[in-house]
Amino acid sequence: MNNKTERLKEYAKMLINKYGSPLYVYDYEMLKKRCEDMSKLQKQLENALAKKVRMHYSTKANSNPYILETVKEAGLYVDCMSPVELMINKKCGFKNQEILYVCNNITAEEMKLVYESKILICLDSISQVDTWGKQFPGTKIMVRINPGVVGVGHSEKVITSGKLTKFGITEENFEELFEVAKKYNLTIIGIHQHLGSLFLNDKIDNYIMGVKAGLNLIKKHFKNIKIVDLGGGFGVPYKPEEKPLNLDIVSEKLIKVLKEFVNEYQSVEEFKFEPGRYIPCEAGYLIGQVTAIKHENGQYYIGTDIGMNQLVRPSMYDAYHEITIFGTKSEEKIQANIVGNICESGDILGKNRTITLPNIGDLVVVSNAGAYGSSMASNYTGRLRPGEVMIYKDGRIEKMKDRETETNILQGLYFPKKYKI
Ligand SMILES: Cc1ncc(COP(=O)(O)O)c(C=O)c1O
Numbered sequence: 001m002n003n004k005t006e007r008l009k010e011y012a013k014m015l016i017n018k019y020g021s022p023l024y025v026y027d028y029e030m031l032k033k034r035c036e037d038m039s040k041l042q043k044q045l046e047n048a049l050a051k052k053v054r055m056h057y058s059t060k061a062n063s064n065p066y067i068l069e070t071v072k073e074a075g076l077y078v079d080c081m082s083p084v085e086l087m088i089n090k091k092c093g094f095k096n097q098e099i100l101y102v103c104n105n106i107t108a109e110e111m112k113l114v115y116e117s118k119i120l121i122c123l124d125s126i127s128q129v130d131t132w133g134k135q136f137p138g139t140k141i142m143v144r145i146n147p148g149v150v151g152v153g154h155s156e157k158v159i160t161s162g163k164l165t166k167f168g169i170t171e172e173n174f175e176e177l178f179e180v181a182k183k184y185n186l187t188i189i190g191i192h193q194h195l196g197s198l199f200l201n202d203k204i205d206n207y208i209m210g211v212k213a214g215l216n217l218i219k220k221h222f223k224n225i226k227i228v229d230l231g232g233g234f235g236v237p238y239k240p241e242e243k244p245l246n247l248d249i250v251s252e253k254l255i256k257v258l259k260e261f262v263n264e265y266q267s268v269e270e271f272k273f274e275p276g277r278y279i280p281c282e283a284g285y286l287i288g289q290v291t292a293i294k295h296e297n298g299q300y301y302i303g304t305d306i307g308m309n310q311l312v313r314p315s316m317y318d319a320y321h322e323i324t325i326f327g328t329k330s331e332e333k334i335q336a337n338i339v340g341n342i343c344e345s346g347d348i349l350g351k352n353r354t355i356t357l358p359n360i361g362d363l364v365v366v367s368n369a370g371a372y373g374s375s376m377a378s379n380y381t382g383r384l385r386p387g388e389v390m391i392y393k394d395g396r397i398e399k400m401k402d403r404e405t406e407t408n409i410l411q412g413l414y415f416p417k418k419y420k421i
Contacts, residue, residue, distance in 0.1 A: 004027070004030075004282075004367070005285070005322075005324045005365050005367060007027075008025065008027075008285060008287075008365060009326055011025070011391060011397075012025075012287050012326060012363045012365065013363065015287065015389060015397070016287055016289065016363065019387040019389060019399070019403060020386070020387055020403040021287065021288050021289050021305055021386075022286055022287060022288035022289075022305055022306050022310050022386045023286070023287050023288075023386050023387050023388070023389065023403070024284060024285070024286055024287075024369065024370075024373060024374050024386050024387070024388040024389070024400075024401075025284070025285045025286075025287055025388075025389055025390075025391060026066070026067070026280070026283045026284050026285075026370055026388070026389070026390045026391065026400070027283045027284075027285075027390075027391055028070065028283070028390050028391060028392045028393065029392075029393050030282050030283035031067065031070050031279070031280055031283035031370070031390075032070055032073075032074070034278055034279045034280070034281075034282065034283065035057075035070055035071055035073075035074035035076060035279055036074055037247055037278070038055045038057075038074070038076060038234075038273075038275050038278065038279065039055065039074050039075050039076060040247070041055070041247050041250070041251055041273075042054065042055045042075075042076075042273075044251045044255070045251060045254060045255060045258070045271065048255040048259065049255065049258055049259060049262055049271070050262075051262060051268065051269060051270060051271060052269060052270040052271070053270070053271045053272075053273075054077050054270065054271075054272050054273075055076045055077065055272075055273050055274075055275055056076070056077040056078050056079040056098075056099075056100050056229075056272055056273070056274045057071040057076050057077070057078050057079070057274075057275060057276065057279055058078075058079050058102075058232050058274045058275065058276030059078050059079065059080045059081070059085045059088065059089060059276075060080075060081055060085065060276055060372075060375060061276035061277050061279065061280055061281070061370075061371040061372055061375060062279075062280040062284070062370060062371055062372075062373070062374060062375050063084075063085055063088050063375055064374065064388060064400050064401060065088060065091070065092050065400070066390050066398065066400045067279070067280050067370075068088065068089065068092040068094075069092060071279065072092060072093060072094065076279075077094065077098040077099065077100070078094050078098065078099055078100070079099070079100040079101070079102045079274045080099060080100075080101060080102070081101070081102055081103055081104070082103075082110075083110060083113055086099065086101065086113070086114070086117065086119065090117075096117065096118045096119055097120075099119050099120075100119070100120055100122060100142075100229070100272065100274075101114045101119045101120065101121045101122065102122045102124075102144070102192065102194075102274065103121065103122070103123070103124070103128075104124050104166070104167065105124075105125075105128070106128070108131050108134075108135060111128075111131060111132050111135060111136070112135065115135070115136050115139070120140070120141075120142060120190070121141055121142065122141070122142040122143065122144055122190070122192045122229065123141055123142070123143050123144065124143070124144035124167055124168055124169070124192075125168075125169060126169060126173060126176055126177050126180055129141065129143065129177065129180050129181060129184075129186065130180050130184075132184075132186070133180060133181070133183065133184025133186050134184065136184075137184040137185050137186070138184070138185045138186070139186060139187075140186070140187045140188075140189045141181075141186055141187070141188060141189070141190075142188070142189065142190030142191065142192050142227060142229065143169060143177065143188055143190075143191060143192065144167060144168045144169065144191075144192040144193065144194070145168050145169050145170070145171075145174075145191055145192070145193050145214060145217060146161050146162070146165065146167060146168030146169060146170045146193070147161055147168075147193050147195070147210055147213035147214040147217055148161070148162070148170060148171060148213060148217075149161060149162060149195075149209060149210050149213045150162035150163075151165070151194075151195035151196035151210060151233075152195050152196045152198070152199040152203045152206045152207050152210065152233060153195070153196030153197045153198055153199075153233070154197065154198040154235070154317065154319065155317040155318065155319070157316070157317055158196050158197040158198065158317070159195075159196040160194050160195060160196045160197075160231075161193065161194070161195045161196065161210060167194070168193065171217055171221070174217075174221045174222075188222065188225070189224075189225065189226045189227055190225060190226060190227030190228065190229060190272075191214070191217075191218050191222060191225050191227070191228055191229065192229035192231065192272075193210070193214040193229070193230060193231055194230075194231025194232060194233065194274065195207060195210040195211075195231060195233055196233055197232065197233055197235075197276070197277060198233060198235035198236075198277060199233050199234070199235050199245070200235045200237065200242060200243070200245050201243055201245060201246055201249070203235075204245075204246075204249055204250055204253060205253075207233060207250075208253045208254070208257060211230055211254070211257055211258075212257050214228075214230070215228070215257065215258075215261045215265075218261075218265065219261070219264060219265055223267075224267045225265070225267060225268060226267060226268065226269045226270060227268075227269065227270045227271075227272060228261075228268055228270070228271050228272070229271070229272035229273070229274065230271065230272070230273055231273065231274050232273065232274040232275045232276045232277070232278075233275075234247075234250070234275045234277070234278035235277065235278070236277060236278060236281045236282050236368065236371075238319065238320050238321060238322070238368050239320050239322075240322065245278070258271060276371060276372075277371040277372065278371075279371070280370035280371050281368050281369075281370045281371035281372075282367075282368055282370065283370045284368070284369040284370020284371065284373055284374075285365050285366060285367060285369055285370075286306060286310060286311050286365075286366040286369040286373060286386070287363060287364070287365050287366075288304050288305045288306035288310075288363070288364045288366075289304065289305055289361055289362065289363055289364060290302055290303065290304055290325065290358045290359065290360055290361060290362045290363075290364060291303045291304055291305050291341065291360065292360070293357070293358065293359075293360065299336075299337060300334050300335065300336035300337070301336065301337050301339050302325075302336045302337070302338045302339065302355070302358060302364075303339055303340075303341065304338060304339065304340060304341070304349065304364050305340070305341050306340050306341075306349055306364060306366060307340030307341045307342035307347055307380075307381075307383055308340055308342050308344060308346065308347045308349075308380070309340075309342060309377060309378045309379065309380040309381065309383045309385075310340070310373075310377050310383070310385070310386055311349070311366060311369055311373050311376075311377070312372075312376045312377070312378070313372055313373070313376070314348060314349050314350065315344070315346040315347060315348060316376075320350075321349070321350065321366045321367060321368055321369065322366070322367040322368065323338050323349060323350045323353060323355075323364060323365070323366055323367075324364070324365045324367070325355055325356070325358045325362050325363070325364050325365075326362060326363040326364075326365065327358065327359065327361070327362035327363055330356045330357045330358075330359075331356065332356060332357045333354055333355070333356055333357075334354070334355060334356070334357050335352050335353070335354055336352075336353055336355055337350070337351055337352065337353075338350040338353055338355075338364070341383070342380060342381055342383070343381065349366065374386070374388055374401070379404070379409055382409060384403060384404040384405065384406070384408075384409070385403070385404045386403055386404075387399065387400075387401055387402055387403035388400040388401040
């Protein structure tokens, strides 16, 4: 158990009793610290480059208004990818120019909403540029390119550049992009790229290579670009042996390539980044409880109420999360698969973990659950999504989200008349 989870121990039982199990819990101080890291990086880059630099927190990682409030207090901006995320961003007080709409395969109606909201849009295919141009000729847009190099990410499913991804426009299609833009008198004011999600220190150079590849394409093909958006990807350590991302090194290396770019490409006025995971990930925990213990075919299974619907990362990406079990007094060490309550073989929270034999009812704490945790949760098999709370330094607890109720799930569901409920 590390210090962070140790601190949670004093609260965990009380929280579960009050707000139900499982429950997402966030540590405000950690969240604030990670926001401050990003504003520090923003300032370092801005000072070194003498250009505007803006960090747009990627709402998809966690869209809870309490997270967004902290992001806003740190002076960061946001990006969003859907009408609901946009609505939440606006409600949290972000101004139009502080929001960026980074979307993928959206309808003409959704584009209209973005246009009417006066939010800068980033379009990621020629087809989408065409759909936009038809409706809003003569406007300014950003486009997402695929810099061609293989991106960086913790799983193939989150690598978003290279030959195997649905994202962005590749160099061979730039001419067609320019034709479509010209047809509708669109001005491409910004270029966006996002290489993938999660790089740590061993992949900083790959990230920088990807950045260089994108910048080279801009220099070679695009004229008069004002905004260069380099996306997100800043990682956090999930495994005990992993080290935190050294942002000073990232900053130093970025400054070098961006300075060269700025010297050669005069029109650029602003760099943007879209950190998602980095900000809320380490602040978040998912607390649940042990519901069953079984030993079959030589394998221990520790059943919990934390199903893949509550935290999908382990089953979706084979992602590792630290799991701590509170409460056991046993000295007996076992190797166990820690699993959820969903009827799927892939519903495994942690494989082959060495733990002490727990008891039913012991609390289970999953670390690093603050990003792509609650935002990816679902009602699969009719399970209720958890409540969420924030813990502040002085011990104050704020409810961020109610635990769902059966009524929430049944709302909008129609039953044939003969099934009276
Ligand atoms: C376009 C875009 N920007 C930013 C992000 C945030 O990425 P991360 O959470 O790795 O920082 C994502 C997530 O994959 C994304 O798709």
